[in-house]
Amino acid sequence: MEAAKTIAHEIGGLQNDTLRFGLQGVKSDIVGSHPLETSYQSARKTQEEMKRRILADTYGTAFPLKMDLDRQILSRFQRPAGAIPSSMLGLEALTGSLDDFGFEDYLNDPRESETVRPVDMHHGMEVRRGLSKGPVCPSFI
Numbered sequence: 001m002e003a004a005k006t007i008a009h010e011i012g013g014l015q016n017d018t019l020r021f022g023l024q025g026v027k028s029d030i031v032g033s034h035p036l037e038t039s040y041q042s043a044r045k046t047q048e049e050m051k052r053r054i055l056a057d058t059y060g061t062a063f064p065l066k067m068d069l070d071r072q073i074l075s076r077f078q079r080p081a082g083a084i085p086s087s088m089l090g091l092e093a094l095t096g097s098l099d100d101f102g103f104e105d106y107l108n109d110p111r112e113s114e115t116v117r118p119v120d121m122h123h124g125m126e127v128r129r130g131l132s133k134g135p136v137c138p139s140f141i
Contacts, residue, residue, distance in 0.1 A: 070094055080125060
């Protein structure tokens, strides 16, 4: 029998790989998320479930399933790695998030900063295809 050639990243049930999972903080383990954040997430989940029920009652049970399939297809559709990031416009149009006004709309998207170096397209595709190791964008390390 061959021994495993990988090193386990969990020691004692904890993920101790700092480069992959970030620094471990005691405060994040003790204190949960902000109460408004949890209430926002639960309200959004309840609203989505109610919308699904209304669509199923109005158009039949197959319509919400078709919308789920469309969401899965559009969430996988991405542009190849390069200078222009994938905008996921189809998914945003399907979910209705085009109408949301986020911080990037008035504070700019951090990826459009003048200090960001362009991504090496060849390295990004090699990482995506599994031919090379490392982050897709070496300039963001």
